[in-house]
Amino acid sequence: MIRELHEKLINKEITAVQLAEQYFDVISKKDKDIFAYLTLTKDLAIAQAKKVDEKIARGEEIGMLEGIPGAIKDMICVEGYRTTAGSKILDNYIAPYDATVIKNLKEAGAVILGKTNLDEFAMGSSTEHSAYGPTKNPRDLERVPGGSSGGSAAAVAASEAVWALGTDTGGSIRQPASFCGIVGLKPTYGRVSRYGAIAMGSSLDQIGPLTKTVEDAAIVLSVISGEDKMDSTSAQSPAKNYLQALTGEVSGLKIGIVKDYMEKLTGEVKVSFEKVVERYRESGAEIKEIELPNAKYSLPVYYIIMSCEVSSNLARFDGVKYGMRAEDQKDTMLDFSPEDRTLIETYLDSRKYGFGAEPKRRIMLGTYALSSGYYEAYYLRAQKVRTLIKKDFEKAFSEVDLILTPTTPSPAFKFGEKTNDPIEMYLEDIFTITANIVGVPAISVPGPEVEVDGKLLPQGFQLMGKWFDEEGVLRAAHAYEIDADK
Amino acid sequence: MITKEEVRHIAGLARIGVDEKDIEKFATDLSAVLDWIEELKEVDVSGIEPTAHITGMENRMREDAILEFENRKKIIDLFPEKKDNYGKVKSVL
Numbered sequence: 001m002i003r004e005l006h007e008k009l010i011n012k013e014i015t016a017v018q019l020a021e022q023y024f025d026v027i028s029k030k031d032k033d034i035f036a037y038l039t040l041t042k043d044l045a046i047a048q049a050k051k052v053d054e055k056i057a058r059g060e061e062i063g064m065l066e067g068i069p070g071a072i073k074d075m076i077c078v079e080g081y082r083t084t085a086g087s088k089i090l091d092n093y094i095a096p097y098d099a100t101v102i103k104n105l106k107e108a109g110a111v112i113l114g115k116t117n118l119d120e121f122a123m124g125s126s127t128e129h130s131a132y133g134p135t136k137n138p139r140d141l142e143r144v145p146g147g148s149s150g151g152s153a154a155a156v157a158a159s160e161a162v163w164a165l166g167t168d169t170g171g172s173i174r175q176p177a178s179f180c181g182i183v184g185l186k187p188t189y190g191r192v193s194r195y196g197a198i199a200m201g202s203s204l205d206q207i208g209p210l211t212k213t214v215e216d217a218a219i220v221l222s223v224i225s226g227e228d229k230m231d232s233t234s235a236q237s238p239a240k241n242y243l244q245a246l247t248g249e250v251s252g253l254k255i256g257i258v259k260d261y262m263e264k265l266t267g268e269v270k271v272s273f274e275k276v277v278e279r280y281r282e283s284g285a286e287i288k289e290i291e292l293p294n295a296k297y298s299l300p301v302y303y304i305i306m307s308c309e310v311s312s313n314l315a316r317f318d319g320v321k322y323g324m325r326a327e328d329q330k331d332t333m334l335d336f337s338p339e340d341r342t343l344i345e346t347y348l349d350s351r352k353y354g355f356g357a358e359p360k361r362r363i364m365l366g367t368y369a370l371s372s373g374y375y376e377a378y379y380l381r382a383q384k385v386r387t388l389i390k391k392d393f394e395k396a397f398s399e400v401d402l403i404l405t406p407t408t409p410s411p412a413f414k415f416g417e418k419t420n421d422p423i424e425m426y427l428e429d430i431f432t433i434t435a436n437i438v439g440v441p442a443i444s445v446p447g448p449e450v451e452v453d454g455k456l457l458p459q460g461f462q463l464m465g466k467w468f469d470e471e472g473v474l475r476a477a478h479a480y481e482i483d484a485d486k
Numbered sequence: 487m488i489t490k491e492e493v494r495h496i497a498g499l500a501r502i503g504v505d506e507k508d509i510e511k512f513a514t515d516l517s518a519v520l521d522w523i524e525e526l527k528e529v530d531v532s533g534i535e536p537t538a539h540i541t542g543m544e545n546r547m548r549e550d551a552i553l554e555f556e557n558r559k560k561i562i563d564l565f566p567e568k569k570d571n572y573g574k575v576k577s578v579l
Binding site: 079080093094096097188189190203229232233235294297300301303304311315318319320321322323324325327341342343344345346347348349351352353355360361363364365367368371377378380381382383384385386387388390422423437438439467 | 488492493496497499500501502503504505512515516518519520522523525526527529531534535536537538539540541543546548555557560561563564565566567573575576577578
């Protein structure tokens with residue numbers, strides 16, 4: 001899709017400003033119902049588009065993403081614009097700097113339309129935890145778009161943006177991509193700089209693209225990835241052009257399917273997934289059954305490690321340096337009058353009124369797990385089981401090139417279906433979470449759709465690759481996609 | 487099982503104010519999640535090294551040099567309370 005728009009720009013069939021305005025038109029028509037965006041950055045978008053048009057007018061060559069409009073999850077800082085993380089505690093936060101990915105996108109001439117909705121601090125799988133209200137799934141407005149990058153996924157699916165950035169700590173790019181029928185890529189941990197992305201689980205977080213096609217994901221990844229001095233965990237690898245990986249060839253490729261996962265699949269999702277497996281087999285890939293014996297512990301390992309990291313990362317929101325300060329709140333936890341709030345009461349109340357229920361639950365769980373006497377039983381044990389899961393993957397990747405799973409256990413669910421039971425919501429991440437625990441790249445690609453209540457809904461499948469083998473993941477995903485288009 | 491007393495203690499450590507009426511709900515939710523993660527206790531982790539960083543990257547050094555941040559005013563503008571160019575904090579003692 002990006003390639004066609006790029007051709008139109010260089011052939012002067014449309015200007016970058018016209019293209020941006022077309023997208024703002026779509027947003028003004030559709031976003032009342034979908035609510036993908038929290039903030040529009042129209043001044044920025046038009047200024048960026050003008051620069052691209054000037055370059056084209058001067059006869060200069062432009063890059064593939066130059067002049068192409070996209071959306072940014074409101075978890076990532078864009079200088080001069082509000083960045084809320086979907087939370088009231090950052091309601092008035094104006095980012096004083098650009099995240100590295102934004103800096104890279106601006107240098108590449110990409111046009112930024114706005115900031116998209118998300119579950120508060122990226123904690124959730126439906127956007128129902130956003131303090132600003134939920135985003136709707138463009139395919140069925142009664143259903144959730146997935147989360148936490150639900151706004152980004154809905155924006156792309158509803159053609160309110162060509163591409164979008166999300167963040168993925170346990171599936172937050174891939175699960176909404178699956179629910180909305182688009183492509184979502186979580187790169188290898190360290191492939192993309194996290195500088196300027198609001199931290200959730202620092203050993204798990206990655207920024208990645210949500211797009212309509214695999215080729216588009218490769219184009220966006222080529223721009224945003226690379227080593228960054230501002231993120232000491234970013235990988236020491238040169239920037240790459242991932243388009244070169246898309247050869248359309250999978251023959252001879254060894255693809256693993258996980259025995260345990262296959263046994264758990266039921267109904268339409270099972271049928272959809274089996275079709276994907278069959279398609280790869282027909283294209284010449286060798287399908288091999290593999291075992292990941294410790295993967296069944298992924299969810300509990302994740303919930304301990306993530307919550308501990310959350311409790312530490314979210315300590316910075318204290319009503320002192322930036323964000324909401326509880327001064328106008330009347331009742332306090334302790335019996336003091338608000339005017340005389342002490343420092344500790346300012347902390348307690350700013351966090352009480354600033355955070356929603358889910359961040360509070362996770363902060364408290366992490367605080368408990370890290371507290372004196374519990375550290376070894378929870379955090380340290382979880383980190384050791386993490387090692388075991390990593391070893392499972394190392395062994396699996398000595399036998400196969402890629403691992404194929406469904407992205408989600410079921411297609412998009414209805415609003416309110418899972419909000420009462422936190423664990424029900426956590427189980428949404430069962431297939432996506434291991435890629436974050438072991439740090440490997442993983443992509444969700446639209447597979448055969450499934451019928452629910454007489455309606456066809458999108459269902460994605462996931463390909464996980466070896467550490468830093470985004471090329472392999474993208475190649476196999478792209479091969480499926482071009483085959484499906486035939 | 488997390489008791490209400492423990493919720494009060496954890497909330498205090500986490501610096502989150504909690505209303506009395508919400509304590510029970512947090513106790514139930516946190517207990518449910520803790521019960522669910524109990525299954526990790528069945529894993530034999532003897533002799534296993536913990537993993538904190540997944541790609542095995544070692545410490546990275548950089549020069550200890552001052553980098554000028556250009557948008558100082560934008561950071562100062564974000565202070566909830568300020569006097570001149572200083573962030574104002576409640577008295578600590």
